[in-house]
Amino acid sequence: MLMQQVPPALVALLPVVIFLAALLWLDSYKLLAPTSVVAVIGAGAAMAAVSYPLNAFLLARLDIGLLPFSRYVSPLTEELLKGLVVLALLRMHRIGFLVDAAIYGFAVGAGFALAENLYYLHLAAQAGMGTWIVRGFGTALMHGGTTALFAVMGLARIERAPHAKAAHFVPGFVVAALLHSGFNHLSHLPLLATLATMLTLPPLLWLVFERSERSLRAWLGQGFDADAHLLALIGSGSFSSSPPGRYLESLKRTLPGALLADALCYLRLHTELSLRAKGVLMLRENGLEPPAAGDETRAKFTELRYLEKSIGATGLRALRPVLKLRQRELWQLYMLEGGLG
Numbered sequence: 299m300l301m302q303q304v305p306p307a308l309v310a311l312l313p314v315v316i317f318l319a320a321l322l323w324l325d326s327y328k329l330l331a332p333t334s335v336v337a338v339i340g341a342g343a344a345m346a347a348v349s350y351p352l353n354a355f356l357l358a359r360l361d362i363g364l365l366p367f368s369r370y371v372s373p374l375t376e377e378l379l380k381g382l383v384v385l386a387l388l389r390m391h392r393i394g395f396l397v398d399a400a401i402y403g404f405a406v407g408a409g410f411a412l413a414e415n416l417y418y419l420h421l422a423a424q425a426g427m428g429t430w431i432v433r434g435f436g437t438a439l440m441h442g443g444t445t446a447l448f449a450v451m452g453l454a455r456i457e458r459a460p461h462a463k464a465a466h467f468v469p470g471f472v473v474a475a476l477l478h479s480g481f482n483h484l485s486h487l488p489l490l491a492t493l494a495t496m497l498t499l500p501p502l503l504w505l506v507f508e509r510s511e512r513s514l515r516a517w518l519g520q521g522f523d524a525d526a527h528l529l530a531l532i533g534s535g536s537f538s539s540s541p542p543g544r545y546l547e548s549l550k551r552t553l554p555g556a557l558l559a560d561a562l563c564y565l566r567l568h569t570e571l572s573l574r575a576k577g578v579l580m581l582r583e584n585g586l587e588p589p590a591a592g593d594e595t596r597a598k599f600t601e602l603r604y605l606e607k608s609i610g611a612t613g614l615r616a617l618r619p620v621l622k623l624r625q626r627e628l629w630q631l632y633m634l635e636g637g638l639g
Contacts, residue, residue: 306423310415311429314438319402324507328582329398329633335405338383342409342445345379349410350417352379368485373478373509380406380445380470384452394629396450396510400503407442414441420531428489436492440481444474445498450506457626517626518576525573532566542620549616557613564605567598568621568631575630599635 322328322335352375357367363520383406384399395397417434422429451470456463484491537543542565549558574595578588606614621627 304429306425307419308426309439310419310434314442315432316410317439317442318401318404318408320405321503321507325401326395329394329579330401334392335401338387338402338405339409339412341383342380342406342411343413344407344409345376345383346410346417348411349376349379352481365485368482369454369479369592373475373482376410376441377444377448377471377474377478379469380410380441381448381474384445384449385467387455388449388456391628391632393453394626394633396453397514398504398629399449399453400446400506400510403446404442404503407440407445408438410445411438411441414438415582418445418567430550432488432492434493436481436488438489439495439499440478443495443502444477446503446506447477448474477583480624495582514579518579522573522576522580523570525576529566529569529573532562532569545620547607557609561613561617564602564609565620567602567605571598571602571631571634572627578634590616595634 317337318339322330322332349372353367353372356371356375357364358365361369378379384393387393387402393402415438416515418425418433437499448467448470451473452467455466455469481491481495484494490630531537531540531542544564546562549561581588610618
């Protein structure tokens with residue numbers, strides 16, 4: 299009787315929003331701006347809009363019937379479309395840690411599910427409450443969970459590799475598509491599918507958060523010490539005899555003298571900004587609000603971008619062994635620069 303008094307829209311739309319809000323609350327570092335999360339939700343909704351004409355086109359061409367299509371084809375197309383948003387975020391260095399991947403991935407799926415459920419609310423306004431319970435607690439959480447797993451698995455693989463490749467995301471895509479397909483296979487048992495989603499998704503994402511927080515703390519401690527040591531070496535007279543100094547010396551054969559000087563300046567600036575970014579995270583870890591980045595930091599970023607153009611793509615590739623420019627290192631600079639407003 300009580301459920302009959304609850305508006306269907308609340309049951310269809312609120313669960314996935316509440317779950318996403320809980321993920322943001324659990325993130326102790328609060329690395330993601332709410333406005334960025336809202337934008338990602340919008341991108342997920344846009345992918346839902348794209349999926350309808352795409353699935354309609356494929357359904358007409360394949361002529362295999364709606365049920366087989368929903369089990370074997372639409373999970374592939376929908377996970378691919380949602381995954382494209384995640385790949386774009388990674389390429390723009392918006393994701394640095396597993397917890398970021400989980401939140402952004404879930405936000406993409408949430409946006410997709412919200413758009414889909416709004417469409418169903420318009421299409422089947424007279425459907426019973428059971429339909430909206432399945433749509434809100436089952437289908438919506440499934441969409442968010444599969445994309446979160448895709449993002450987490452992809453980031454975990456590229457963290458262990460020197461360069462990100464499309465192949466690193468294939469296992470995550472396969473897992474997401476299989477879970478999506480498994481959910482759709484239970485369309486004749488919707489309450490069971492919903493219950494399975496609600497029982498498996500929260501523990502999985504909790505494990506991701508635990509692992510990410512441990513990894514972040516370890517990276518902060520080791521990275522801060524390494525950056526401080528490298529900065530001290532650059533400022534001392536013994537840099538040329540250190541391993542990074544000897545490596546830069548070896549680049550004389552491939553880089554002109556002027557570019558080599560720019561490369562050393564770039565290395566110093568990059569390390570200074572990296573050190574500051576880690577300091578910001580350490581303050582947040584301890585519940586302190588870091589001071590706003592000022593004109594000095596802004597000037598350093600301006601010089602860094604100038605040096606990037608001066609050195610060029612070849613020179614930057616040559617510096618990778620010294621700078622260790624992986625996903626986290628690139629993300630931390632984006633995070634610091636984004637704080638400049």
